[in-house]
Amino acid sequence: METQKLYYQDPYLREFPATVLSCEAAGEAWKVILDRTAFYPEGGGQPADHGVLKTGGGEIPVTDVHEKDGVVVHTCAAPVEAGRVVTGVLDWDRRFDHMQQHSGEHVISGILCRLYDCDNVGFHLGAETVTIDYNTEISWEQALAAERLANGTLWADPEVEITFPPPEILAELEYRSKKELTGQVRIVEFPGADRCACCGTHVSRAGQVGLVKVLSCQKFREGVRMEILCGDRAFRYLSGVYEQARGIGQRLSVKPLETQAAVERLEGELGAGKERLAELEQIAFAAIAAGEAGRGDVLLFQSSMRPDSLRRLADAVGKACGGLAAVFAGEGAQWNYALVHGGGADITSLVKELNGKLHGRGGGRNGFAQGSAAASREEIEQFFKR
16 A cells, blocks of 8 residues: 655645554664655655654654655664554754755756756755756856846745646646656646656745755766755855855955955965065075085985975085985974985985885985985984984
8 A cells, every 4th residue: 555645745744643554673773654654755866854753652763764666664763563653743954955955956957958958867965965967068157147047036936836737738748857757747837947747845935945056067977067055055055155255354354255356466475475485595595505515415404394495405405515415394203305416326225214214205216305204303313324
């Protein structure tokens, strides 16, 4: 006997009585079949509802729901005896979130498919975002244009129409569908935006979606993969983005919508500062190298510096001293090193021994090596004395 599906009769039903028809152990969980249910089973890209079964003696968590051959199976955390009357209570926040996401996806997909002659070939309502795959290339500008139209539909707030058309009417009806359908077909229509065959739960009026926000539109296979948020998810996301922009604006003494220009100015200043730093480093490195001219092998210790700066200092000193320039930058027991032999001698065996004795990692070729060492300054000095 098929389960009576209350979620189709009233998607806003949060609590319902039902009789337990069967309960079977399945690993550490139990599979419970009720004669009627408002718990939506996973399907069509929409996750299952969660909630509890109230037994009179406590509450049993419902952690997953699936449908097979018309029978809805509830995965529960504890057993419940067959024949008992229970009260199912949905996790309403989870259900309504799914209704907002799924309904918003319908609206923007209907608009995109109409405008750009594409098909929705994939839909996943994830825990964080909703992803939709389309089989046509869609630009970011086109995605934003569809977003504006989708939100216009929501604010017009048409009533959502859900019907089961008879075969003769269905044959003449234009609607979206990912596959060929047989039997009774459920049509969900958002007037002015979309008409689609769908088995999911949806809001009763488009305005209850609240908001649709496109986050990304990336090339995927022969089309694109779009990432969206709807309803409360979109509100919380945009609120977080605003708070972050406000905080950045306060640090930069600009308004939230002026942070991009302020960051671009900072990038320019940082680039100029890096160029000036490189110039000053070149002068300083030349002075250090001049002090080591002709001395043969040289061991130097410096405060922490960028790997590129360390390499350039070792190179300058190596050329000046004519022998091995071993430069270590860091402090305590954490150092980065650069080795350069001014005469171009092979230092492969030296680097291998250094890494072994000084707990180092790194290497190189043609008289140059760079890496790191986990040893004290005294240990490094003793190594090179040997």
